[in-house]
Amino acid sequence: MSRVLVVGGTGLAGRAVTAEAIDRGHEVVVAARRVPDDDADEYVAGAAYVTADLVTGDGLEEAVDGVDVVVDTVNAVGKQAAHVFATGAQNLVHTAARFGVHRAVLLSVVGVDHSSYGYYRAKAAQERAYLDSALDTRIVRATQFHDFVTAIFDRGRPMGALLAPTGTRFQPIAVTDVARVLVDAAEGTGEPDSVIHVGGPQVETARSLAEQWKQASGTRRYILPVRLGGALGSTWRAGRNLVPEHAVDGLGYAAWIDSRG
Numbered sequence: 001m002s003r004v005l006v007v008g009g010t011g012l013a014g015r016a017v018t019a020e021a022i023d024r025g026h027e028v029v030v031a032a033r034r035v036p037d038d039d040a041d042e043y044v045a046g047a048a049y050v051t052a053d054l055v056t057g058d059g060l061e062e063a064v065d066g067v068d069v070v071v072d073t074v075n076a077v078g079k080q081a082a083h084v085f086a087t088g089a090q091n092l093v094h095t096a097a098r099f100g101v102h103r104a105v106l107l108s109v110v111g112v113d114h115s116s117y118g119y120y121r122a123k124a125a126q127e128r129a130y131l132d133s134a135l136d137t138r139i140v141r142a143t144q145f146h147d148f149v150t151a152i153f154d155r156g157r158p159m160g161a162l163l164a165p166t167g168t169r170f171q172p173i174a175v176t177d178v179a180r181v182l183v184d185a186a187e188g189t190g191e192p193d194s195v196i197h198v199g200g201p202q203v204e205t206a207r208s209l210a211e212q213w214k215q216a217s218g219t220r221r222y223i224l225p226v227r228l229g230g231a232l233g234s235t236w237r238a239g240r241n242l243v244p245e246h247a248v249d250g251l252g253y254a255a256w257i258d259s260r261g
């Protein structure tokens with residue numbers, strides 16, 4: 001059993017990692033800027049919670065003290081992304097190394113190394129902070145989560161539509177499947193300072209996935225094909241978000257929809 005610190009463990013992926021690590025018998029500490037009440041959805045029974053802010057460094061020393069492995073599942077969008085991913089990662093790896101933390105596992109995204117999209121560039125800087133650190137690091141690059149792909153479709157709601165990016169395929173994955181790979185890495189699977197890729201069980205067009213969501217949700221909204229502009233659109237249309245050779249034998253999109261009841 002190890003003492004595992006899940007930074008960002010109140011988020012979508014972080015909660016799944018926390019639950020998986022507790023199931024495997026690890027002692028888990030979750031760090032985030034806000035800690036949940038024990039009756040909140042974000043609360044995972046069996047975890048200890050501490051407040052810490054990667055950017056200011058507040059609470060970081062207390063969070064890493066006595067920890068064997070750090071798993072970083074933080075997220076930030078817009079202008080915050082550069083601060084949290086670059087500055088925050090530097091603060092975390094330096095503090096962790098100073099406190100004798102042995103291993104670190106970072107959750108990243110497939111394709112961040114081949115895109116000029118701002119968020120991906122910030123993720124690439126975050127990866128570098130880990131790989132350049134003194135810690136035994138594993139980067140786990142995952143494809144888009146089922147939840148994220150569904151959120152893209154639902155951005156069409158104000159227009160009475162489901163948005164489906166044209167010329168785009170996804171290989172969506174369940175966060176529970178990503179969590180298994182992250183906890184494997186936390187336990188030492190993979191080489192030190194390696195990048196591990198993981199993708200969902202199937203590559204499908206955005207259109208096909210949107211049709212599955214339309215049917216399952218019973219919505220009467222029509223599917224609106226949109227050409228996604230900018231660096232993210234071209235990264236996805238080039239298929240740089242796909243790793244069919246690293247598909248998990250896990251929960252596909254249709255099964256994930258069913259599992260939501």
Ligand SMILES: NC(=O)c1ccc[n+]([C@@H]2O[C@H](COP(=O)([O-])OP(=O)(O)OC[C@H]3O[C@@H](n4cnc5c(N)ncnc54)[C@H](OP(=O)(O)O)[C@@H]3O)[C@@H](O)[C@H]2O)c1
Pocket residue numbers: 007008009010011012013014031032033034035052053054055073074075076084088107108109110123141142143144145146148149
């Ligand atoms: N969405 C996808 O399809 C996808 C695919 C592959 C990889 N990923 C990666 O998965 C990671 C997690 O994404 P997610 O959607 O699970 O995130 P999320 O639900 O938005 O959760 C983000 C977590 O980070 C914490 N956090 C944010 N800023 C912080 C700070 N300054 N200090 C400490 N904690 C902070 C948040 O808690 P507080 O706000 O309380 O601090 C929360 O616990 C991201 O790095 C993302 O790049 C996502």
